[in-house]
Amino acid sequence: MIYLDNSATTRTLPLAAQRVLTAMTEDYYNPAAAYSPAVAAERAVNNARMTFASSLGVTAEEILFTSGGTESNNMAIFGTLSAIRGRGRIIAGASEHPSVYEPFRRLERQYDVQFACVDGEGKVSLEGLERLLSPNTLFVSIMQVNNEVGAINDIPSISRLIHMKAPNALFHVDGVQGYLKIPFSGRDFDFYSISGHKFHGPKGVGVLYVRRGVRFSGGQLGGGQEKGLRSGTTNVPGILGMEVAALEYIKNAEAYRQRMLACKQRLYEGLLRLPDVILNGPPVEAGAPHILNMAFLGVGGEVLLHALEEKGIYVSTGSACSAHKKGKNRILNAMGVTGERQEGAIRFSLSPENTIQEMDETAEAIGSILPMLRRFRRR
């Protein structure tokens, strides 16, 4: 089996799974309770808070634990806008994940919602964004790494632009695909979203960084956990498991990046030897090290996916969240990637667990499948 869908989710690190298990079966106490084992659980959670804080170069008070990337993104958007109360413009990138895009669509009635165009590689265009930024802009949300093609947005430059053109705006960065995968660029934003299961942590847990002092009213109400900003019994097993995975990744981050990039390059070269194969997204070394999107002209991406599945190779035609929806790919559309380049698009997403040999096997498998699939084209 070759698993190349790591942007959808990753295999949980066995050490992290182990930590989840002990947090469930041994130190399972509610950190809000008063006795000493509960206090110990609270300390463990706060240690994890420090781990994530230092990985971002921020303070522990600015870290909220959530149920994952979607909640972090939703909470950043709705929690900010409900605290600001004013009316004005809000801006997101045209290639944002649905967990940003759909909230923005819902806000269209109350706000002047704008989507910043992306270039042919999938990056938010700085010129386009500059034109949209205005003094009455309240909120901007831009993803760090695009989940479908691996384009890396220039967050520091975007941050400077926002400060110049829209000094009142708060800036949210969706870091779900970027966190730990690309070198980090400091505190250029007010909010940052993290999802645990994208770096070998468990599913159902994530982080939202909220800069101290910004106007923010949080998410769900209840028992007042997470400083009253995100109520709900603390997911201790998830948080501690996610911490184990993060520590392991942080320790090896540079080696992981090099390994994934080498694999990505190898796969890319292997695929380019096949006829009628085109890269979607940024040049290989300019994009995120773990995402490669290729178009196989004259083939339906989904058919190729299933044919690869028969050989035990798992890939994706788009983000897993949208694989159930029929119709055109919004993100590739925004990049101007249409027709056969879109229909035949396959996303390969890597993890440090992948090997060069797997890349060769994958390229070879595709090479053997393509002629058969191309023989049967719609006429």
Place this chain on the structure above:
Amino acid sequence: MEQVLLVRYGEIHLKGLNRPFFEQKLMQGIRHSLDPLGFPVKVKQDQGRIFVFGLPGQAMEEAVDRLSRVFGIHSISPAVAVEKDYAAIRDAALAMVGRRLERDPAIHTFKCFCRRSDKRFPMRSEDMNRELGHDILEAYAMLSVDVHHPDMQVWVEVREQAFLYSQEVPGPNGMPTGTAGRAALLISGGIDSPVAGYLMAKRGLELSAVHFYSYPYTSERARDKVVDLTRLISRYAGPIRLHLVPFTEIQLTIYEKCPPKETTVLMRRLMMRIAEAWARQDGALALITGEALGQVASQTIESLCVTDDAVSMPVFRPLIGFDKEEIISIAKKIDTFETSILPYEDCCTVFVPQHPVTKPSVEKLRASEALVDWTEMIEKAIKDTETILVNSR
């Protein structure tokens, strides 16, 4: 006092000497449908009604819901049975009216419908209507009688016992499952075929189902969707044998060897052949399809002739005269619509020709089909078929 369900049946009344057979099958259907609730249910038949005893009060609602999907049932009333004594009847009636009023404060008027099947009972129906109405009026001052459009009907039937009820839930009608033999449904995953299966099962047929998939051109989710749809139909039709037939090889061969315009209708012919083989295997005597005249190229009158030519069994097409909207409204009623519209590829758009023939001739299609010897491929598809028993009950 005992809670019972009073079940009325429709068309069976028209039967003559074999009426007991239909009644037996209906009672069997009722028992099967209520079995999963896990109560020792007694089903009895008496003078054109079926009575279900042995259900506790809290199970009534689900029991009624289940019976509302049992073919052959015209309507169901949750009732109470009391001894044939006016005081007992009156007390039960007052309690029943009280419960209704609690749940539905919009009830202001009522009417009594007393019926005395047991003529040994001393009060005449008319007298009991008057007496009971009077007692209800006295107990519930906010109510008044309206004999034309009452908000609530208070029914009393005096038989072996006295049965009281005030509500009537419609059943699906039709004929009891298992009274009409078996047929095999070609099920695609679209809107039409589940409706076709439902409509034929409603006439008393037991169902087998045959589905064709073309991996890797269709996804595993498309297969799960068909299993889900079959399960939804089986809520009405009872257990269904579902045959999942691998069809890729045949489809690719059609694509390569046969005239492009004719691929769809050729595909239909080969599907019918395989479905017929499975039908024989299951003891089914007919095939069922969801075709509606003129809906697509393979459903013109000429195309249907060409399809029928491939098999010797009769092909039931209950939707033949239906508009799409009519089909959709039934699909919504039987809860298959939402599943049907899930967007998974079914019969692989790759293979749909841009300009299919709309008026194929039997002779030409026979000739095109004869370009290839299908025997082995059909045998292989049948051999590799996966069969599962789908039962939602």
